[in-house]
């Protein structure tokens with residue numbers, strides 16, 4: 001389990017910092033590992049909708065998939081594939097068996113799930129408890145835009161190394177009036193849980209017939 005591993009390593013790193021006086025803030029969390037999957041919960045403040053589900057991500061293969069259940073109205077499973085190599089987005093409604101196919105805008109790249117470019121490292125923080133590893137140590141980043149938007153991101157480092165670009169996994173991301181790309185993140189709060197780098201089963205990337213027919 002990735003979580004247990006970084007919690008233990010970070011506890012050691014934080015204690016070492018205190019022993020030498022000042023912990024040295026090292027900027028890291030520029031990107032996540034190249035592939036992982038996990039559970040997410042998101043709230044869209046603009047549309048008043050929230051949903052939860054699974055996220056599958058493989059940057060090496062240029063693909064991302066969300067499988068989620070709306071928490072408003074009738075339970076319904078939706079699946080959203082984003083294939084950045086073919087630049088196609090497939091939105092599948094399982095109940096209705098319909099698929100919407102769209103082009104991914106040319107200026108939208110596969111997310112790196114790291115602190116956004118231009119964001120500022122604020123401080124180390126703790127979410128949850130220190131005892132029994134019932135929490136996670138995070139790096140907190142903030143980005144303020146000229147138009148009054150604020151991004152806040154909490155990332156948990158995977159492991160320490162001598163390199164400067166340590167990889168992290170996202171824990172919480174909060175977009176408030178953000179107009180930058182991708183625009184659909186404008187007013188969204190994300191929570192990620194149980195992220196694992198275990199292999200993603202190949203069937204996750206298989207499009208249903210309703211989507212394949214639209215190709």
Ligand SMILES: *[C@@H]1O[C@H](CO)[C@@H](O)[C@H](O)[C@H]1NC(C)=O
Pocket residue numbers: 039193194
């Ligand atoms: C996350 O993992 C824990 C421990 O394996 C499990 O108890 C919990 O149900 C999982 N949560 C989700 C949302 O999958």
Ligand SMILES: *[C@@H]1O[C@H](CO)[C@@H](O)[C@H](O)[C@H]1NC(C)=O
Pocket residue numbers: 035036037058059060061197198199200201
């Ligand atoms: C991501 O894709 C690469 C290349 O196909 C593969 O080697 C790797 O196992 C994949 N990662 C996961 C988590 O499935």
